[in-house]
Amino acid sequence: MKLPIYMDNHATTPVDPRVFEAMRPYLTNVFGNSASRNHSFGWEAEEATEKARKQVASLIGATSKEIVFTSGATESNNLALKGVAEMYAEKGNHIITAATEHKAILDTCKRLEKHGVRVTYLAVQQNGLVDLNQLRDAITDKTILISIMHANNEIGVLQPVREIGKIAKERGVLFHTDGTQAAGKIPVNVLEDNIDMMSISAHKMYGPKGVGALYVRRRNPRVQLTAQMDGGGHERGMRSGTLNIPGIVGLGEACGIAQAGMAEESKRMEYMRDKLKDRLLASLDEVYINGTMEHRLPNNLNVSFAYVEGESLLMGINDIAVSSGSACTSATLEPSYVLKALGAGDDLAHSSIRFGLGRFNSEEEVDYVAGKVIDVVKKLRELSPLYEMFKDGVDLSKVQWTAH
């Protein structure tokens, strides 16, 4: 086993060696531009993108023509939201999303609000899931789009996309989902799940950074988008710019590998994740799991360790790469807005750790991580007067602290 251990696979994943091998020719001698129609260099590139398009489509139950290649999920989210807002402006100006979305959705919504779009940010329940009745009530005759993510990048909870899509369909509203954390990890079928648009990113599923896709439904209904990038009219006019052929080939291969190995891999993830969880809960008290375990990615564990400071904990386990609920959003020490949305206090949000397991983690690593975290939490609590008071049965909520 080699240190440091990487267990932050929601932030990014390493490129699978098989993906790299598939990309290699397109970084060297097969360099054509897929838009070159009149020679074999162009044809080869075109063939490679169409193979990748099929692989991406197949992973999510779509057809090739419904896949638009982009630079990643941030761009896909921007294209979906801005593209719909602009295209359907005559029909309405209201978008519904949730408070726990990724910044690529929330910041895009904020931008749209400056341009006259009204946005409803649904609160989530304590388990992290949106309330479908609240969603139904939020829909008006001006609503043009619902955008709710499939799997959350911090707490891994899975929103009820199939039901959300059904509600959207019944009310004649388009449904976009940020599927970045879900694609390649759990089964997704855009037809069965009533999804009209879905964003995905290669680097969250063992592909390269800087490439992704947006699924755009072509039938029942046919979704139209106003392009946000003008140029040569690539990607059926929806996203101009010379295609990133090596990246696209990598994304396609990553999708193919994920689809072939998903059943087995998700079982392995779940086994290791549960082992980690069970060991932490067995050896430590005052540990809180953030978000429901029932509807959750198999590779995610997000826990708060009460009476421990997140930053000190991270420092204590500095040979393990994970994320904390305070360092997540930029360099500020704001507690995670996702955990706050679940109703966590600042203290518990600050003391949280996100473990993101991945394809290249071993059981030995999981054992090491569990042991190390238990060790460090115990040591930090030995130094914590609050923990001592808690152990002595003092009700901390009733203590009068001196103001300073």
Ligand SMILES: *Cc1c(COP(=O)(O)O)cnc(C)c1O
């Ligand atoms: C990583 C991530 C994004 C951004 O994807 P990029 O490809 O890095 O732009 C968007 N949404 C979610 C849920 C993510 O996890």
